[in-house]
Amino acid sequence: NAGVTQTPKFRVLKTGQSMTLLCAQDMNHEYMYWYRQDPGMGLRLIHYSVGEGTTAKGEVPDGYNVSRLKKQNFLLGLESAAPSQTSVYFCASRPPGLADISYEQYFGPGTRLTVT
Amino acid sequence: AQTVTQSQPEMSVQEAETVTLSCTYDTSESNYYLFWYKQPPSRQMILVIRQEAYKQQNATENRFSVNFQKAAKSFSLKISDSQLGDTAMYFCAFMKHRGGGADGLTFGKGTHLIIQP
Numbered sequence: 413n414a415g416v417t418q419t420p421k422f423r424v425l426k427t428g429q430s431m432t433l434l435c436a437q438d439m440n441h442e443y444m445y446w447y448r449q450d451p452g453m454g455l456r457l458i459h460y461s462v463g464e465g466t467t468a469k470g471e472v473p474d475g476y477n478v479s480r481l482k483k484q485n486f487l488l489g490l491e492s493a494a495p496s497q498t499s500v501y502f503c504a505s506r507p508p509g510l511a512d513i514s515y516e517q518y519f520g521p522g523t524r525l526t527v528t
Numbered sequence: 529a530q531t532v533t534q535s536q537p538e539m540s541v542q543e544a545e546t547v548t549l550s551c552t553y554d555t556s557e558s559n560y561y562l563f564w565y566k567q568p569p570s571r572q573m574i575l576v577i578r579q580e581a582y583k584q585q586n587a588t589e590n591r592f593s594v595n596f597q598k599a600a601k602s603f604s605l606k607i608s609d610s611q612l613g614d615t616a617m618y619f620c621a622f623m624k625h626r627g628g629g630a631d632g633l634t635f636g637k638g639t640h641l642i643i644q645p
Contacts, residue, residue, distance in 0.1 A: 443630055445632050445633075447632075452537075452637060453637055453638075454532070454534075454619050454635030454636050454637050454638050455573075455619070455635045456635070457631075457632045457634075460630070460631060462630045468631070470631070470632060471634075500571065502573065508628055508630070509628055515623065515628075515629055516575055516578070517575075517632075517633060519572065519573035521570075521571065522571045522572075
C-alpha cells in the first residue's frame with residue numbers, strides 16, 4: 413500500500429515550457445487535491461476533484477489545468493511555465509463523507525518545481 | 529471564505545519544555561473541522577491532531593493537546609515535554625462541514641518550531 417505518490421520529485425523548467433505532474437493513490441479515495449506551498453506561506457489549493465471525470469477550481473487556479481480520467485490519478489498541468497510557478501506542489505486524497513476519521517487528507521511527498 | 533492566521537512565524541524552546549502555538553480563524557460557517565499538521569524537514573505533511581467544532585471537549589493525542597475556543601475562534605496547540613523530533617513547521621488548517629468538506633483545507637502560514645537541546 414503506497415498511499416499517495418507523486419511523480420516527479422524534482423523538476424527544473426525553463427519559462428514557457430510545459431509539464432505534467434502526476435499524483436496517484438491506491439486507497440480508492442474519491443476526493444483528490446493539488447496544493448502549492450511557497451516560502452513563508454501555508455499550502456494553497458489549486459484545483460480539486462470529487463470523483464472521476466470531475467474537477468473544480470481552488471484558491472489559486474490560474475496557469476494550471478487538471479484532469480481526473482481515472483479515479484486513482486489526478487494530473488496537474490502547466491501549459492506555459494512562469495517563474496511565479498516555482499513552488500513545492502503537494503497532492504492529497506481522502507474518502508468522501510465526514511464519518512469518524514474519514515475526512516483526513518493523506519498527502520503525497522511533494523514535487524519541487526523550479527522555473528527559470 | 530475563511531481565513532486562518534498564525535501570528536508566530538518562529539518559536540524556540542528547550543527540550544522537555546511545554547510550548548503553545550497560536551491559531552485564530554475567521555469563518556461564517558457554524559460547523560467545521562480544525563487540524564494541526566506537522567511538516568518536518570522531510571517535507572511530508574503529518575496530521576498531528578484534529579478537532580470537530582461541534583465537540584466541546586478539547587482533543588488530545590499523547591503529548592499534543594488543543595485549546596479550542598469556538599466563540600473566540602481560537603485553536604491553539606500545546607506540546608508537552610517537547611522533544612528534538614518535534615522541530616518542524618506546524619500548520620493550522622480549517623475545513624468546512626458543509627458540502628462534506630469536499631473543497632479542501634485552508635491553511636495558515638505556519639509556525640517554525642525549534643526545539644533546542
